[in-house]
Amino acid sequence: MISQTLREARKYEEASEKMIEQEMRPEFHLSTRVGWMNDPNGFSYYNGEYHMFYQYHPYSSHWGPMHWGHAVSRDLLHWTYLPAAIAPDEVYDTDGCFSGSAIELPDGRQLLMYTGVSKQRLQDGSFGDVQAQCLAVGDGIDYEKYERNPVLDAADLPEGASAADFRDPKIWRKKDGTYQCVAGSRPADGSGQILLFESPDAFHWKFRTVLASNRNRFGLMWECPDFFELDGKQVLLTSPQDMLPQDFEYHNGNGTLCLIGSYAEETAEFTEEHNQAIDYGIDFYAPQTVLAPDGRRIMIGWMQNWDTSNLHSAKERAWFGQMSLPRELSIRNGRLYQQPVRELLQMRCNEVRHENVSFSGIIRLDGIKGRRIDMEIELFPGDVQEIYRKFAVRFAQNDTYQTSVSFRPHESILKIDRKFSGSRRAIIHQRRSKVNTVNGKLKLRLILDRFSAEVFVNDGEQALSATIYTEQEAEGISFFADGQVRMNVVKYDLV
Numbered sequence: 042m043i044s045q046t047l048r049e050a051r052k053y054e055e056a057s058e059k060m061i062e063q064e065m066r067p068e069f070h071l072s073t074r075v076g077w078m079n080d081p082n083g084f085s086y087y088n089g090e091y092h093m094f095y096q097y098h099p100y101s102s103h104w105g106p107m108h109w110g111h112a113v114s115r116d117l118l119h120w121t122y123l124p125a126a127i128a129p130d131e132v133y134d135t136d137g138c139f140s141g142s143a144i145e146l147p148d149g150r151q152l153l154m155y156t157g158v159s160k161q162r163l164q165d166g167s168f169g170d171v172q173a174q175c176l177a178v179g180d181g182i183d184y185e186k187y188e189r190n191p192v193l194d195a196a197d198l199p200e201g202a203s204a205a206d207f208r209d210p211k212i213w214r215k216k217d218g219t220y221q222c223v224a225g226s227r228p229a230d231g232s233g234q235i236l237l238f239e240s241p242d243a244f245h246w247k248f249r250t251v252l253a254s255n256r257n258r259f260g261l262m263w264e265c266p267d268f269f270e271l272d273g274k275q276v277l278l279t280s281p282q283d284m285l286p287q288d289f290e291y292h293n294g295n296g297t298l299c300l301i302g303s304y305a306e307e308t309a310e311f312t313e314e315h316n317q318a319i320d321y322g323i324d325f326y327a328p329q330t331v332l333a334p335d336g337r338r339i340m341i342g343w344m345q346n347w348d349t350s351n352l353h354s355a356k357e358r359a360w361f362g363q364m365s366l367p368r369e370l371s372i373r374n375g376r377l378y379q380q381p382v383r384e385l386l387q388m389r390c391n392e393v394r395h396e397n398v399s400f401s402g403i404i405r406l407d408g409i410k411g412r413r414i415d416m417e418i419e420l421f422p423g424d425v426q427e428i429y430r431k432f433a434v435r436f437a438q439n440d441t442y443q444t445s446v447s448f449r450p451h452e453s454i455l456k457i458d459r460k461f462s463g464s465r466r467a468i469i470h471q472r473r474s475k476v477n478t479v480n481g482k483l484k485l486r487l488i489l490d491r492f493s494a495e496v497f498v499n500d501g502e503q504a505l506s507a508t509i510y511t512e513q514e515a516e517g518i519s520f521f522a523d524g525q526v527r528m529n530v531v532k533y534d535l536v
């Protein structure tokens with residue numbers, strides 16, 4: 042039942058994970074078991090646990106033939122690895138089991154829906170990748186590929202859509218018991234579109250409609266869609282490749298896009314009302330959501346950026362790829378809000394609180410340091426007549442290293458800068474984001490794990506994520522103000 046390819050991957054990961062010490066991994070962010078990880082896949086709740094699968098190349102810390110890695114968790118923060126779920130071992134997926142999703146079937150089995158990639162002779166006579174949607178059914182550990190794979194292929198595409206760019210199905214079950222899925226596609230205009238498919242039983246699929254068309258507005262090909270209702274609105278998440286920056290949005294090359302709108306389910310018409318990036322930091326892509334049993338919509342993204350991902354040597358990194366914090370989503374004033382899952386509060390300990398700290402210049406505060414922390418900062422102008430020019434918090438700091446989050450109230454610009462985090466590559470190290478501020482007030486929540494910093498601004502109005510590979514000894518935190526700042530700081534260790 043289990044192919045030779047999958048058996049080898051399982052044997053390999055079990056033997057090689059031992060070479061990665063616990064302290065060399067993130068503490069509460071899911072990282073690859075061994076080798077390489079990209080997109081979150083099959084994020085679901087099944088048999089009392091959250092399941093997370095991921096794009097996985099166990100054999101090196103670089104992208105390669107895609108398997109699905111697998112881990113489970115009860116609180117979304119402590120993960121246990123399970124054996125690799127699927128491997129590229131069939132004619133229709135020999136070149137990779139690309140991204141997809143998971144769902145529980147009425148008979149209690151778990152269904153994985155993924156993209157099979159295989160090289161085939163194309164219409165123009167050349168040889169190239171063809172992508173088609175496939176199924177595997179299992180018990181939460183072992184999965185069997187469906188004998189009639191693929192269930193959606195080029196023949197199911199609307200006129201003009203490319204057979205080479207058709208991927209990343211996200212499946213859900215409707216109230217009436219039937220199924221739908223969305224997938225990324227490339228229409229004749231060379232950009233992207235999201236297709237909607239439907240099925241009575243999750244096994245027999247047919248095309249329904251083009252749900253959304255890029256028309257070259259936001260990058261080119263649209264990858265990894267997700268589509269759901271949230272707070273009375275309809276949300277389409279996708280990760281466009283090759284984006285052009287617009288103002289302070291979409292600076293990440295292969296970036297993220299959140300379209301908020303309304304949806305007429307009967308006619309499957311999605312009307313866009315608002316667009317924004319999902320994350321405003323450096324490292325975030327291909328997020329996927331799950332509907333938790335308690336009704337929360339929770340999102341996890343791949344906390345990396347494609348353009349900075351395959352640059353390391355195997356010696357530098359035994360593993361590569363981690364997920365973002367799980368984030369609870371909501372919509373306020375037509376914007377997507379993100380807050381770290383409330384489960385994180387359970388990990389908080391050693392509270393250190395400093396209130397009404399008025400300062401200018403550089404200060405350090407008693408007990409404020411650490412590399413696995415949850416810290417909230419409330420900023421106010423120290424002098425209402427003359428609002429400060431700049432505030433910064435510097436962390437993962439010692440004599441050699443630091444990363445900073447700085448804020449210029451007069452320009453309403455927040456900046457994350459990891460230039461001095463220890464990177465030896467001339468890659469992008471800073472990102473600026475426009476934030477909402479009135480009179481120099483701002484709320485920041487900074488969450489550090491061993492190899493990342495995530496900033497949540499104004500109770501989740503914006504999130505900025507960045508990986509940092511600074512050595513763990515650099516655990517200092519200092520504050521800087523040009524002008525007079527008053528602030529409240531509370532910090533917890535996360536253990």
Ligand code: FRU
Nearest residue numbers: 080096139140208264265327
């Ligand atoms: C997005 C992506 C997906 C694809 C997968 C391959 O990061 O390009 O579209 O399924 O990665 O690993």
